[in-house]
Amino acid sequence: MKIPNEKQYLFVENEIKQSTNESLNKDVVPNKDVVPNKDVVPNKDVVPNSEAVISTKEQNKPSKISSTKTLEPPTCDDHLIWDTYLSVFHYPTLVVADKIGVFPFLAANPSTADDLAKKYCFSLSGMESLLGVLASLGFLIQHQKHFYLTDVSRNFLLPENEFYWGGMFGLSWNVASLSPAMMLDILQSKEHSSGKLASMWEQNDMTLQQDKLFTDAMHSHSFAAALGVAGKGNFTNVTRLLDVGGGSGCFSIAIALYHQQMHLTVMERPNVCKIAEQYIEKYDLQDRINTIAIDMFNDPWPRENDTIFFSDIFHDWDKEDCLFLGKSSFDALPSGGAIYVHEMLLDEAKDGSLAATSYSMNMVLITNGKQFTAQELTDLLKECGFIDISITPTYAYYSLITGKKP
Known part of the structure; x- marks a missing residue:
């Protein structure tokens, strides 16, 4: 018997039943002379529509793989997904x-x-x-x-x-992990600063204890990088440097240790200035590094410096705020003065490195900013009026971007 197509299955089903009955009752010969009772009229309303039944069965049938077809394996294995999932x-x-x-x-x-x-x-x-x-x-x-x-x-x-990361570990000890649902909600939010770290900075809404915890964390992941800046950056003609948002003062400390001719000022919020002074005293640099409590967005900037330095500051803010910081630096510097921006740079296509792209995602989730490409920072500094932009890799994933005021 041929295997029926799907549209014939009702008829085949009856045929199978009949064949089965015949096999069980071989001696039973149907009486051809028996005439059906003509008075019994089938109710057409209850006879199933064969096409409808077929359609329903088609919907409920699991998809099948032909027994004659070989199942091809994937063109690669899934170790990358495993590595990501388990990370x-x-x-x-x-x-x-x-x-x-x-x-x-x-x-x-x-x-x-x-x-x-x-x-x-x-x-x-x-x-x-x-x-x-x-x-x-x-x-x-x-x-x-x-x-x-x-x-x-x-x-x-x-x-x-000296380079112990314990401060960073302490900051993250009780931080709840980010769920994919939370990430999606933040990424789709139009008000990126709502409830984030940036809004706390803007409102000066952090306690001394919170500032201490955060400043210690930033120091722990920055001090080794600060030595990279001090050793590879060109500070030959710098005499006075303003370290904007300088946190613990780790960059000022490292630069001061490498370049004896310089005086440095850490510009920070009041609580953080107190914390920075403790770090400065630890290295006995009070005579060469001072602090000044200034709101970088609302207070006048000091103008006695020939260099203005930022590390991991631009990545906290959107382009408008970064332009404000760049133009404020330009206005505060003398002709020939320099701006130094220390950041972890994205590749120009913004698809690497993994550290930089991940760091950028972190910034998007907790601040108003992101990581930049070298070209983006170059264009931004030029828009502020700076010239002779140069880029120097300094340490691990970090680079120092410099520009001069004409």
Whole structure:
């Protein structure tokens, strides 16, 4: 018997039933002389429409793959999606390890997973997972079942080190993770500054404790980069530098240590000036670095400086605000004065690096700004009146963009 097409299936079904009955009742011969009762008239209203039944069945039928067709595999594997999906565990693992003191302990006592599980009251599987992630990321190395610090951990994950990232970890300790739903809501919001960090700065609405926590965090992820600026930036003819939004003063401190001829001023909000003074005193630079409490958007700028410096400031604000900062710098500088803008730059196509694109997403979500390409910052500074724009890579993902006032 031929396999019917879908439109014939009702008839085939009846045929199958009839064939089945015949096979079960081979000796039963139908009486051809039997005449149907003509008085029994079928109710046409209850007879199903074969096309409608077929349509309903077609909708409910699962899609089928032909048994004669080979299922082709994907043209690539999905490890990139796995890496992205599982990356959500990377930073929390690092912060937890810092919080419980894994790195300073291993610096002095290379240990096994079992030793560390007992010390920190972890299950063995929990400690193995934590150490496995840290080793996979490059923060630890394992030798004969003992874990040791790598160079990056010795530089940035030991509390006694000048470049310890602990301030950043402290800031993020109780921060709730961002859900995709929250991200979508923010990205679609027309009022990007609503409820964000930028609005708190604008309204000077942060307590001394909040300012301390934030300033310590920025110092921890900026101080090594500050040495990169001091070592690779051209400060030969600079005598007085204004560090706008200078936070802890880490860039002023680094530049002062490298360039003995300079006097520097950290321009910040009042609370942050007090915090910066503590950092400045730590390096015994009070005679060469001072602070000044000024609202950069509303107060007059000092005019005795020949260089104005910004680090991670432009990326907090929209283009209109950045133009204001650039033009305020231009007006405050003498002829021949210079502006220095230190930022993590996007590739010109804005599709890399991963660090810069991710940092830009962070800025979009928590401030009014974003990361810039080199060309965008060049055009912005030219619009403010600066000339001779140059770009110098300084440290890791960062670059220093400079311009001169004619």
